Amino acid sequence: MLSRRYFIKSSGLALASFAVNPSLAFSGTGKDHPIIIVIFQRGAADGISMVVPFGDPHYHSARPQISIPAEAAIDLDGFFGLHPSLASLKPIYDSGRLAIVHSVGSPDSTRSHFDAQDYMESGAPGNKGIVDGWMNRYLQSNPDSTSTSFRAIAFSPNMPRSLMGLAPAIAMTRISDFGVRSGASSNDFARAFEAMYGRDDSGKETFEAVNMLKKANPQQFTPANGAVYPASSYGQALLQIAQLIKAGVGLEVAFADIGGWDTHANQGSDRGQLANRLREFGDGLAALYRDLGDRMRNVVVMTMTEFGRSIRQNGSGGTDHGHASSLFAFGGPVQGGKVYGKWPGLAPENLHEGRDLAMTTDFRDVLAEVLTKHMGAPANNRIFPGFAPARVLHIV
Amino acid sequence: MSIQGMKRKAVLLLLLIFVSLVPLPAQPATTKLSENQKILHLLNRIAFGARPGDVERVRKLGVDKFVDQQLHPERIDDSSTEAALSQFPSLKMDVTEINEKYVAPMDLARRLGLINPRNAQANPNAPQNNPRLRRELQSMMQERGLNPPQRLLQELQSQKLVRAVSSERQLQEVMTDFWFNHFNVFWGKGANRQLTTGYEMNAIRPHALGKFKDLVMATAKSPAMLFYLDNFQSSAPDSRMLQRLANRPQARKPGINENYARELMELHTIGVEGGYTQKDVQEVARAFTGWTIDRPRQDAGFVFRPMMHDRGEKTVLGHKISEGGIKDGEAVIDILVRHPSTARFIATKLVRRFVSDEPPKTLVDRVAAVYTRTDGDIREMLHAIFTSNEFYAVDAYRAKTKSPFELVVSSIRALGATTTGGPRLAQEIARMGQPLYQYQAPTGFPDRASQWTSAGALVERLNFGIALAANKVPATSIDLARFSKGVTSHDRAIDVAVDALLGGDVSDATKRILVDQIRTTNEPPLVKAFAMVLGSPEFQKR
Numbered sequence: 001m002l003s004r005r006y007f008i009k010s011s012g013l014a015l016a017s018f019a020v021n022p023s024l025a026f027s028g029t030g031k032d033h034p035i036i037i038v039i040f041q042r043g044a045a046d047g048i049s050m051v052v053p054f055g056d057p058h059y060h061s062a063r064p065q066i067s068i069p070a071e072a073a074i075d076l077d078g079f080f081g082l083h084p085s086l087a088s089l090k091p092i093y094d095s096g097r098l099a100i101v102h103s104v105g106s107p108d109s110t111r112s113h114f115d116a117q118d119y120m121e122s123g124a125p126g127n128k129g130i131v132d133g134w135m136n137r138y139l140q141s142n143p144d145s146t147s148t149s150f151r152a153i154a155f156s157p158n159m160p161r162s163l164m165g166l167a168p169a170i171a172m173t174r175i176s177d178f179g180v181r182s183g184a185s186s187n188d189f190a191r192a193f194e195a196m197y198g199r200d201d202s203g204k205e206t207f208e209a210v211n212m213l214k215k216a217n218p219q220q221f222t223p224a225n226g227a228v229y230p231a232s233s234y235g236q237a238l239l240q241i242a243q244l245i246k247a248g249v250g251l252e253v254a255f256a257d258i259g260g261w262d263t264h265a266n267q268g269s270d271r272g273q274l275a276n277r278l279r280e281f282g283d284g285l286a287a288l289y290r291d292l293g294d295r296m297r298n299v300v301v302m303t304m305t306e307f308g309r310s311i312r313q314n315g316s317g318g319t320d321h322g323h324a325s326s327l328f329a330f331g332g333p334v335q336g337g338k339v340y341g342k343w344p345g346l347a348p349e350n351l352h353e354g355r356d357l358a359m360t361t362d363f364r365d366v367l368a369e370v371l372t373k374h375m376g377a378p379a380n381n382r383i384f385p386g387f388a389p390a391r392v393l394h395i396v
Numbered sequence: 397m398s399i400q401g402m403k404r405k406a407v408l409l410l411l412l413i414f415v416s417l418v419p420l421p422a423q424p425a426t427t428k429l430s431e432n433q434k435i436l437h438l439l440n441r442i443a444f445g446a447r448p449g450d451v452e453r454v455r456k457l458g459v460d461k462f463v464d465q466q467l468h469p470e471r472i473d474d475s476s477t478e479a480a481l482s483q484f485p486s487l488k489m490d491v492t493e494i495n496e497k498y499v500a501p502m503d504l505a506r507r508l509g510l511i512n513p514r515n516a517q518a519n520p521n522a523p524q525n526n527p528r529l530r531r532e533l534q535s536m537m538q539e540r541g542l543n544p545p546q547r548l549l550q551e552l553q554s555q556k557l558v559r560a561v562s563s564e565r566q567l568q569e570v571m572t573d574f575w576f577n578h579f580n581v582f583w584g585k586g587a588n589r590q591l592t593t594g595y596e597m598n599a600i601r602p603h604a605l606g607k608f609k610d611l612v613m614a615t616a617k618s619p620a621m622l623f624y625l626d627n628f629q630s631s632a633p634d635s636r637m638l639q640r641l642a643n644r645p646q647a648r649k650p651g652i653n654e655n656y657a658r659e660l661m662e663l664h665t666i667g668v669e670g671g672y673t674q675k676d677v678q679e680v681a682r683a684f685t686g687w688t689i690d691r692p693r694q695d696a697g698f699v700f701r702p703m704m705h706d707r708g709e710k711t712v713l714g715h716k717i718s719e720g721g722i723k724d725g726e727a728v729i730d731i732l733v734r735h736p737s738t739a740r741f742i743a744t745k746l747v748r749r750f751v752s753d754e755p756p757k758t759l760v761d762r763v764a765a766v767y768t769r770t771d772g773d774i775r776e777m778l779h780a781i782f783t784s785n786e787f788y789a790v791d792a793y794r795a796k797t798k799s800p801f802e803l804v805v806s807s808i809r810a811l812g813a814t815t816t817g818g819p820r821l822a823q824e825i826a827r828m829g830q831p832l833y834q835y836q837a838p839t840g841f842p843d844r845a846s847q848w849t850s851a852g853a854l855v856e857r858l859n860f861g862i863a864l865a866a867n868k869v870p871a872t873s874i875d876l877a878r879f880s881k882g883v884t885s886h887d888r889a890i891d892v893a894v895d896a897l898l899g900g901d902v903s904d905a906t907k908r909i910l911v912d913q914i915r916t917t918n919e920p921p922l923v924k925a926f927a928m929v930l931g932s933p934e935f936q937k938r
Contacts, residue, residue, distance in 0.1 A: 114585045172852045181863045192913035192928050206851040
């Protein structure tokens with residue numbers, strides 16, 4: 001197993017080359033680093049409200065009050081349509097850079113948020129013995145001698161399960177908070193601590209990262225091309241990911257999450273609670289795409305959620321915990337403009353355990369393909385232990 | 397002198413010159429801890445660090461006597477801490493009362509008929525869409541003396557902080573923290589919001605220094621664990637319960653759930669390498685069918701339901717079990733706690749907590765032997781650790797990286813400060829990477845330095861020290877004036893801070909930097925000195 005020290009050493013090496021002008025770090029080589037950004041929708045997002053199967057004869061009858069009327073859905077291919085709140089994603093779909101995978105999920109049939117998120121983030125459904133996350137195992141299995149302290153970052157107060165493990169990663173909520181904070185004395189304290197931690201590996205790594213951020217000053221990059229991010233913590237996380245990418249600090253793997261998907265009551269239809277949530281979600285993704293502009297050529301953004309929701313609406317105008325859901329993947333390398341995955345159908349006999357959308361694509365099939373083809377990860381089962389990819393979607 | 401003799405002398409001389417040229421280490425490695433270091437070390441391990449005057453108190457009392465006291469918390473008066481806990485009413489409530497008094501505003505709205513469950517359309521008057529209604533709900537909550545369930549978490553976190561900071565029964569607090577983490581449950585999983593309080597108070601705390609088997613039995617029968625690891629719904633595939641459900645096609649089909657059975661072996665007792673197979677997991681799961689929760693929405697007590705139980709014979713780790721009923725599960729626990737792998741697994745975890753991340757094998761062997769000899773007596777195992785040479789070895793001194801919780805508590809203790817344990821303090825700890833009671837996985841927080849040393853976490857630690865020294869940490873109050881006596885120079889401020897926080901024991905390198913850096917400051921010298929020492933590498937260790 002790789003030791004943590006290995007990563008510290010390599011990050012130190014890379015930093016030396018940034019000393020002069022950090023913003024030239026990657027553009028100078030003429031080659032972009034491939035980047036993957038993962039957005040986790042915590043709480044189990046309703047896959048058939050995000051991407052509406054209006055062509056399925058059983059869709060409207062299962063959800064008399066909360067289905068999306070066919071005329072309100074944004075038609076994609078005559079069978080599926082986007083929720084109207086996701087209208088801002090349609091141009092990306094039309095340009096062929098946004099792909100949808102339907103009926104995707106985990107083969108484990110737990111309906112516990114906690115277990116399902118845990119399994120999805122560990123990348124090992126059904127196996128509780130895996131302590132690190134799939135994103136961290138990607139970093140471990142694809143070591144990069146030029147990587148920096150900002151190779152992997154999560155915009156969240158705690159390190160998400162997906163990024164836990166031996167490879168270093170940074171979790172923070174605000175770039176402006178990442179540094180010694182003491183008003184007028186901040187520099188004074190920073191100097192003292194830097195001197196104290198100069199001899200300690202992890203301490204050194206921290207101050208390298210803090211100083212690198214100070215020099216690169218990512219906050220100078222305001223949203224470009226008229227992009228407007230939602231004001232929420234989710235929107236600001238995406239904005240800051242874009243800033244780090246533009247600042248050229250060596251970002252390769254980024255993670256953010258957005259909650260509020262556990263719509264047991266008053267879910268709404270083309271308007272209402274879920275519609276509001278989806279607007280924030282979609283507008284954030286579209287802002288990121290617009291803001292990064294040409295830089296999207298080597299970036300893939302993926303969304304995921306722990307499971308979908310029951311096909312039938314429940315007694316309080318909502319939906320309960322289900323099984324498969326849907327995901328979005330977009331970016332320059334994505335073969336989009338298409339809904340991937342086999343549609344299992346909503347006829348009662350086709351439902352998982354008689355009530356939920358059946359899973360026809362394992363989420364690991366999608367991730368494994370993006371990691372190997374886009375990120376250049378070795379094609380083995382180290383990242384997803386015990387998993388042999390069943391098929392290639394040709395999504396990138 | 398013969399030529400031979402002269403040669404020999406010359407060689408000797410050369411040798412002497414050579415030896416003297418080899419540079420000596422700046423601080424020659426000592427082979428033993430000083431008396432002062434020993435007491436500091438003990439207070440950092442058996443307690444959450446020293447308060448002002450603690451080192452002297454232990455010196456007067458004698459180390460052995462202090463250890464003995466801590467091993468018998470029931471003999472220590474702790475009435476002032478008990479009194480401070482009265483501000484957290486949920487600690488003494490049963491689940492029925494908790495369910496009555498800690499209610500989500502939306503549930504109150506539903507109870508009062510403000511949300512019509514039949515009206516499935518997005519309701520513009522629903523509280524989440526209507527600020528006026530939301531405000532009304534707030535005042536209704538207040539009138540009725542109700543609090544949202546989130547308050548239960550805050551009270552749990554606060555009592556943990558208050559106890560760790562002020563309790564005289566320090567080892568009791570250290571072990572409650574240790575065993576909760578060993579038998580971890582996640583507060584945020586559904587009903588665990590209402591069940592976790594009772595779990596710590598009734599299943600963990602009373603047995604923290606008792607027999608290991610009592611801990612396993614108490615957690616196995618606790619609604620919190622039954623819910624967290626799903627055993628409450630584990631039912632034999634051909635049980636009478638299922639036959640009854642057969643004519644109700646809409647009902648969810650129960651069956652065996654292996655979750656608890658696996659973790660009981662892997663995490664609670666014999667360990668992942670303890671020598672069990674998937675077949676053993678299935679057999680253990682069969683033995684625990686019917687261990688479930690009675691009236692989960694009311695008082696949520698443990699109950700054994702024979703209807704759900706698999707009545708066939710089971711074979712666990714080579715032992716045949718045919719006791720029947722609830723005794724099947726109890727027999728499994730008996731087998732597991734007597735297994736030599738359990739002795740070794742528990743000994744290893746205890747030595748890792750109290751000695752070092754890489755537990756010395758000699759000590760693990762001896763502690764495992766104590767486990768076997770005493771039927772898993774926790775007090776006896778701890779006594780063996782606290783009186784061992786390995787515990788007081790130079791290698792073990794400041795060898796452990798403090799968890800964020802330990803860092804915060806030891807900071808407040810060292811400053812002789814007081815805290816109400818308010819929610820902002822737990823948020824600070826979460827920012828450093830340790831959301832209390834909210835570790836999702838059943839493994840609990842890993843007890844290793846690598847868990848706590850990420851870049852973001854270190855920055856948060858430094859900022860916490862700066863805020864605390866400036867008395868800007870919410871719910872906590874410090875008074876550096878108590879340390880100001882005789883502080884006439886900047887250097888003296890450093891000495892005072894090093895004495896208070898590190899027992900006067902600091903590396904030459906850190907000391908040089910501290911003395912150097914104190915000269916440039918706009919802050920009051922004592923504030924800067926304490927902030928720097930709180931953030932020093934030495935203070936991150938215990």
